[in-house]
Amino acid sequence: MRIDIADLSVEVAGNRLVHDITLRAGSGRVVGLVGPNGSGKSTLLRCVYRALRPAAGTVRLDGADVHAMDAREGARLLAALPQEASTEFDFTVAEVVAMGRLPHQRGSGRASAADLAVCERALARVGADHLAGRGFLSLSGGEKQRVLIARALAQEPRVLVLDEPTNHLDIAQQLEVLALVREGCTSRRLTVLTALHDLNLAAMHCDELYVLAHGRIVAAGPPYDVLTPKLLAEVFGVRAHRVRHPESGAVQLLFDRLAAPTAAS
Numbered sequence: 001m002r003i004d005i006a007d008l009s010v011e012v013a014g015n016r017l018v019h020d021i022t023l024r025a026g027s028g029r030v031v032g033l034v035g036p037n038g039s040g041k042s043t044l045l046r047c048v049y050r051a052l053r054p055a056a057g058t059v060r061l062d063g064a065d066v067h068a069m070d071a072r073e074g075a076r077l078l079a080a081l082p083q084e085a086s087t088e089f090d091f092t093v094a095e096v097v098a099m100g101r102l103p104h105q106r107g108s109g110r111a112s113a114a115d116l117a118v119c120e121r122a123l124a125r126v127g128a129d130h131l132a133g134r135g136f137l138s139l140s141g142g143e144k145q146r147v148l149i150a151r152a153l154a155q156e157p158r159v160l161v162l163d164e165p166t167n168h169l170d171i172a173q174q175l176e177v178l179a180l181v182r183e184g185c186t187s188r189r190l191t192v193l194t195a196l197h198d199l200n201l202a203a204m205h206c207d208e209l210y211v212l213a214h215g216r217i218v219a220a221g222p223p224y225d226v227l228t229p230k231l232l233a234e235v236f237g238v239r240a241h242r243v244r245h246p247e248s249g250a251v252q253l254l255f256d257r258l259a260a261p262t263a264a265s
C-alpha cells in the first residue's frame with residue numbers, strides 16, 4: 001500500500017511544528033525519517049497515524065485520506081509504534097498483543113482461536129513468546145518495545161509507522177527488529193515509515209531517507225546520496241567520515257564533533 005503525504009503542515013497548541021511536507025513511500029518500501037532532536041519527526045508521524053489532525057495537506061493510503069477514515073478502517077490498514085507507548089494498567093503481555101486484533105473483531109469483540117494464533121505468532125516473531133503471561137508493567141524497556149512491536153504485527157496492517165523502533169533495544173535486538181521489518185516488507189508488501197536516530201542503521205535498513213530540520217524536509221533520496229558529509233555538518237552539526245566495512249564493503253559513517261575541542265577546553 002502506497003503512502004502519499006502532500007503539503008502537510010501540523011500544528012500543536014497553535015504552534016506550527018511541521019511545514020509543507022511532501023513524502024511518498026511506495027508499496028513494500030522502508031522509508032526512514034531522520035533529523036536532529038526536535039526537528040518534528042514524531043509530530044509528523046503522529047499526524048500520519050492519526051493522533052494529530054493536519055492543519056493543511058493530506059495523508060493518503062492508496063489514494064484514500066486517512067483522516068477521513070473511521071477508526072476501525074484506519075486501524076486495519078495502519079499500525080503504529082509511538083515513541084513513548086505505555087499503559088498505566090498492568091495488562092498481561094498476551095492481553096496487550098491481543099489489542100492488536102481489535103480492529104478485526106466484530107460483534108462480541110472476543111478473540112477467536114485464529115486471533116490468538118496470530119498473536120502467538122507475532123510474539124514469537126519478536127522473540128517474546130516466553131513473556132506472554134507476564135504483566136506488561138513488569139517488563140524492561142527493551143522487552144516492552146518488543147511486545148509493542150508484536151502488537152503492531154498482530155494488527156496485520158498494510159502500513160507500519162514506527163517512531164524509534166530500536167529505542168531501548170540492545171544492539172542484537174536492534175538488528176533483529178529492523179531485519180523483521182524488512183522481512184515484513186518483502187513477504188507481505190508491508191510499507192514502513194520509520195523515524196530512526198542511528199544514521200548507520202537508517203542507511204542500512206531504509207530504501208529512502210527523508211531528512212527533517214526545523215519541521216521541514218531538507219533532503220530526500222537513497223540513503224548514501226542523502227547522508228553526505230556536507231548535509232551531516234549542516235543539519236546535525238557533526239563531522240562525518242565515510243569508511244568501508246572491512247568484510248561486507250558497505251559504507252559506514254563515523255562521526256566527530258564539528259568543532260574539535262581545543263587542548264585548553
Ligand SMILES: Nc1ncnc2c1ncn2[C@@H]1O[C@H](COP(=O)(O)OP(=O)(O)OP(=O)(O)O)[C@@H](O)[C@H]1O
Nearest residue numbers: 012013015017035036037038039040041042043044
Ligand atoms: N505540545 C507541544 N507544544 C509546543 N511545542 C511542542 C509540543 N509538542 C512538541 N513540541 C515541539 O515541537 C518540536 C518537534 O517535536 P518532535 O517531538 O516532533 O521532534 P522529534 O524530531 O521527534 O524529536 P526527538 O528526536 O527529540 O524525538 C520540538 O521543538 C518540540 O519541543
